[in-house]
Amino acid sequence: MIKSLPKIKRKILTFKEIIVSTLFWKKIYLQSNKPSDLIKSGFEVYPKLISESECFNIISEIRNFERAKSPPNDKNDNSIIDTKITQYYDIDEKITKVQISELGDRFSKIIENSLDNKFMVKRSACVYQKDDLDIDSTKRPLHIDSFTGTHKAFLYLTNVLKPGYGPYNYIKSSHRKYIFLKLINQFINIILNRPNNSMHSFCESLIPPRILTYEKGTVILANQTGLHKGHSPQNQGIREIIMFYYSIESKEKEVTHSS
Numbered sequence: 685m686i687k688s689l690p691k692i693k694r695k696i697l698t699f700k701e702i703i704v705s706t707l708f709w710k711k712i713y714l715q716s717n718k719p720s721d722l723i724k725s726g727f728e729v730y731p732k733l734i735s736e737s738e739c740f741n742i743i744s745e746i747r748n749f750e751r752a753k754s755p756p757n758d759k760n761d762n763s764i765i766d767t768k769i770t771q772y773y774d775i776d777e778k779i780t781k782v783q784i785s786e787l788g789d790r791f792s793k794i795i796e797n798s799l800d801n802k803f804m805v806k807r808s809a810c811v812y813q814k815d816d817l818d819i820d821s822t823k824r825p826l827h828i829d830s831f832t833g834t835h836k837a838f839l840y841l842t843n844v845l846k847p848g849y850g851p852y853n854y855i856k857s858s859h860r861k862y863i864f865l866k867l868i869n870q871f872i873n874i875i876l877n878r879p880n881n882s883m884h885s886f887c888e889s890l891i892p893p894r895i896l897t898y899e900k901g902t903v904i905l906a907n908q909t910g911l912h913k914g915h916s917p918q919n920q921g922i923r924e925i926i927m928f929y930y931s932i933e934s935k936e937k938e939v940t941h942s943s
């Protein structure tokens with residue numbers, strides 16, 4: 685019992701984090717003269733921002749990289765490969781013929797602009813991911829990534845035109861709304877000993893997520909404080925994406941955002 689006290693304390697602290705985070709984004713929304721979709725809804729979509737040929741070139745280079753790379757059991761190889769999912773971390777450093785880094789910087793500027801230039805946006809990681817069919821065991825249900833306003837950019841390299849292609853799902857405005865439902869969910873997390881960032885028990889049937897089906901080249905920018913998940917079942921098509929991770933820092937010293 686005594687051993688589990690810090691754990692319980694940590695879980696209770698999450699209540700505070702949920703309240704602070706939700707109110708913080710609500711304040712940003714109310715302070716904005718002309719809220720962007722990213723501020724208003726928590727996500728912003730740029731259909732076909734990247735050309736089809738650019739997507740094709742990126743995929744070709746990734747295939748070249750796969751053919752040339754060391755065996756998967758190499759200790760220096762930080763990629764993850766199993767039969768259903770392939771992930772390469774720091775793909776921007778592994779592939780130099782196409783400038784993936786430049787895309788990441790470009791998206792970072794768009795995020796900065798969409799957040800009214802109130803934040804410094806820094807790219808922290810870049811991952812290529814290929815989901816094969818029937819990977820339901822690896823799909824996470826509804827969750828949040830953090831309470832600190834971490835953002836991500838998803839570049840669809842292949843067409844994700846139907847739910848069965850595993851599109852990104854997001855509950856609109858959930859970064860600044862639904863505080864009561866989030867707290868109920870957290871209470872259930874404590875009882876069922878689920879992770880702090882799990883939103884399994886959020887009323888998904890009442891407030892269904894947006895299923896973001898789009899063509900290749902589409903870029904989705906998202907505030908990962910909002911509720912999201914990967915679509916399941918993925919039983920119709922293989923999805924290839926590049927994910928860019930961003931950390932944000934307030935430019936106004938008086939506005940602090942606790943994590």
Ligand SMILES: [Fe+2]
Nearest residue numbers: 827828829912
């Ligand atoms: Fe996530």
